[in-house]
Amino acid sequence: MYRATDFDPSDPMSMYQAAMRNGRGRNFDEYFRCYPIAMLPGPDRPDANHGGKVFLPPSALDKLTRLHITYPMLFELKNNKVKTQTHAGVLEFIAEEGKIYLPYWLMQTLVLEPGDLVQVQSTDLPLGTFIKLQPQDVSFLDISDPKAVLENAFRNFACLTTGDTFTFSYNDTTYSIAVLETKPENPKNAICTLETDLSVDFAPPIGYEEPSRKTSGTSTPRSMTGGLAGKGGVVHAQGSMAQAINYASIAPSAPGAPVASVHFSGSGNRLAPRKGKAAASRSETPVDTPKSAPPRAVNGPQPLRLGPGKLFFGYAVTPVKKKEDGEAEKESVHFAGSGQTLRKKKGDGKDK
Structure with a gap:
């Protein structure tokens, strides 16, 4: 026993040190009968069953208070029978005396059955990073x-x-x-x-497999010889899409192909003759001629009937030819004639 003269009652630090020497600094270390939270008396606690906190009896709170164990109260749980251990917090002190209620996954981790003894010790853990x-x-x-x-x-x-x-x-x-x-x-x-x-x-979930990357049959490979023409892609003649749509037979550049389009292929007539030429002596009245059905276009862009999952990105691009350097661009001159006025300008002499 420590006498009253072992510490100074007026000094709080001296009183605390004396209390520690008197046994109040020991860790919490008790044994309880464990049960799953599903067996806890009262309303169901589904959220508590999927957490990391346990239910202890009120006597445990009284002892923890006397041992000056403050928040957060963390515990090391041990099953000495099979030498397993883990850690948990405490949710409430409402269990019956001598019992502890654990989430089911904690009982599986400790390899415990309802009614087994589990050792509960207070501990300190570092803050996780x-x-x-x-x-x-x-x-x-x-x-x-x-x-x-x-x-x-x-x-x-x-x-x-x-x-x-x-x-x-x-x-x-x-x-x-x-x-x-x-x-x-x-x-x-x-x-x-x-x-x-x-x-x-x-980490990747158990059973997860990376999706295999398969080359799609609709991709158009880049031409190895032409590169890019006019900043547009060139369709490869041997590509899978070119074979699927028979590109060689419908391409505008196919040998022996007629004109790409027959629409608006007639000739036009002017209402007024060009300047410097004699007026046309023949009648400008068009003569009715029997109309014939326009020939069907056999070349040029044809309707594509592609199977599901296929794309077509257009025909080969023909770049526009640029004018040679130094060639003067001819521009027509509009309204270049001289004008006339009915009034005479100031300063002109009067007619005599």
Whole structure:
């Protein structure tokens, strides 16, 4: 026993040190019978079953208070029978005396059955800075915004341990996530996730396969000899699309092909003769002639009937020829005649 003279009652620090020497600085270390949260009396707690916090009896809170263990209260859970351990926080102190209620994934991690003994010790963990996760199923990729979903799920966790596989629920679906790596590194291989800026990285989900890249049959290869003509692509004569549409027979440059189009192929008549030429002596009245059906175009752009999943990017581009350097561009001169006025200008002499 320590006497009253062992500390100064007026000095708070001296009183605290005396209390520590009196045994109040020991860690919380107790054994409880474990049960899943589904067996907790009262209303269902589906959210608590997909988190990292446990339910302890009220006597545990009283002892934690006397041991001066403050927030956040983190615990190391051990199954000494099979030498497994993990870490968890506490959600509420409403369990029956001698019992602890755990999320089902924690019981699986510790290899516990309902009614088994589990050792609970208070501990301290560093604030996490990095964590690497691996989804256990490819269905995790169906979540449109996994970052926001995980941020919401982490609210039910106080700490995470390397090697654990925790669960969370989203849209009535339960997802399993394995913890592959945590930083900073420490002997307990666990981190605290409360009030910290945590960077998250993902490994490919189990069962995920990279999609194979298949060359599409609709792609048009670039010509090896022509390159680009007039900044437009050149269709390769031996390409798969050219073969599919029989490009050699419908191309405008096919040998022996007639004119590309027969529309508007008639001759025009002028209403007034050109300047300097005599007026046409013949009658300008057109003579009715029997109309014949215009010949059908056998060349030029033809209607393409492509199968599903195929594209056609047009015919070969013929660049426009540019005028030679130094050639003067002839421009017609409009309104170049001299004008006349009915009034005489000022200063002109009057007629005598």
